[in-house]
Amino acid sequence: MKKSSLLIVALLAFALSAVAQNNVPKPKNPKIDYWEEAWGTSQQLMFTIETDWSGNPVADDCTVEALFTGGDYTILDADKVTYSIYTDDDQLFVFTPEEFPQDFTEPTTELPYGFEGMCCDGTTLYFENRNAITATADPFFTWRIGIQVHYTVDGVRNSSDIIYLEVFPQMHPATEVTSTSFVADWSSEPNCMQHAGFVGYDLYVTNKATQETTVIADIPALTHVSEWGNNEPLPGRTYLLEGLTPGATYEYYVVSKHHWGEPTVDIPSNVQEVTLPLTDGHGYEAGDVNHDGVVSIKDVTDLVDSLLSGDNGICSQCADVNESGDVTIADVTTLIDRLLGSN
Numbered sequence: 001m002k003k004s005s006l007l008i009v010a011l012l013a014f015a016l017s018a019v020a021q022n023n024v025p026k027p028k029n030p031k032i033d034y035w036e037e038a039w040g041t042s043q044q045l046m047f048t049i050e051t052d053w054s055g056n057p058v059a060d061d062c063t064v065e066a067l068f069t070g071g072d073y074t075i076l077d078a079d080k081v082t083y084s085i086y087t088d089d090d091q092l093f094v095f096t097p098e099e100f101p102q103d104f105t106e107p108t109t110e111l112p113y114g115f116e117g118m119c120c121d122g123t124t125l126y127f128e129n130r131n132a133i134t135a136t137a138d139p140f141f142t143w144r145i146g147i148q149v150h151y152t153v154d155g156v157r158n159s160s161d162i163i164y165l166e167v168f169p170q171m172h173p174a175t176e177v178t179s180t181s182f183v184a185d186w187s188s189e190p191n192c193m194q195h196a197g198f199v200g201y202d203l204y205v206t207n208k209a210t211q212e213t214t215v216i217a218d219i220p221a222l223t224h225v226s227e228w229g230n231n232e233p234l235p236g237r238t239y240l241l242e243g244l245t246p247g248a249t250y251e252y253y254v255v256s257k258h259h260w261g262e263p264t265v266d267i268p269s270n271v272q273e274v275t276l277p278l279t280d281g282h283g284y285e286a287g288d289v290n291h292d293g294v295v296s297i298k299d300v301t302d303l304v305d306s307l308l309s310g311d312n313g314i315c316s317q318c319a320d321v322n323e324s325g326d327v328t329i330a331d332v333t334t335l336i337d338r339l340l341g342s343n
């Protein structure tokens, strides 16, 4: 093993162990109740920072059982609770004095618990003149919006997870591509919540040469059991498309359908494109884990991301670089060695 790959493995081990906890209680994960775009220009984000029956913010040991049975849980000092807003890929939202002149005199990324002002009434944030859903230029965000609660005691901090609400579905590149099939993948990361009123997805697939479009209607959501015991829909999933034309190029996207009051609201994803191989056989070089046609440092980072997150948005066949039958950290080092030309 080369020194450089040893270094990367050491950094990885450090990154994994750096999750080590401090003694400050971790705030219970917040919830996003609703995202609404009203009148084309006004955006509202309704959120819940979790409290007990008495309205005290609580730590993550406050379970539904603890609330109902009077069990022990940790009450947080409300004065030490703050929260931040994130968009898309964990981009921290900045409240500026230019946009919110009544509320801030300097750029601000954390609001105190219970903050009231022109931008917020404690449980709803108002973003005036920020287009998202209807935007064609400079959208506020393109995919999802999230919130994270912080608890800071004597300069030491613990934070909840970032909890996202997926407003737009996000279509990822195709996976498991064969000459006649591929998997459309608009799966979401953990800690993403489904937007209100979800009733199903419609998947649109167009053969670019013939302009023939197939619609797979009413694909249901995956669900999980919430802490309250009910089945909650999760945003995103995958769908296997079969019986396609070898060598053809397909454009595809998904529409997320919601009932908000009477009308159904359709929220489309971005459009992806895939060209199927003319013949089967895998067609990708070992190490090309993202199937972009080259083995590069991008494959290393994608493989590391996949190992750290447990996501399998990469080709497991191409990721088994050392042909051990499993995808592990050893494949990362083999891949790095190969890129450095020692193999």
Ligand SMILES: [Zn+2]
Pocket (backbone or CB within 6 Å): 282, 284, 288, 289, 291, 315, 316, 317, 318, 319
């Ligand atoms: Zn592959």
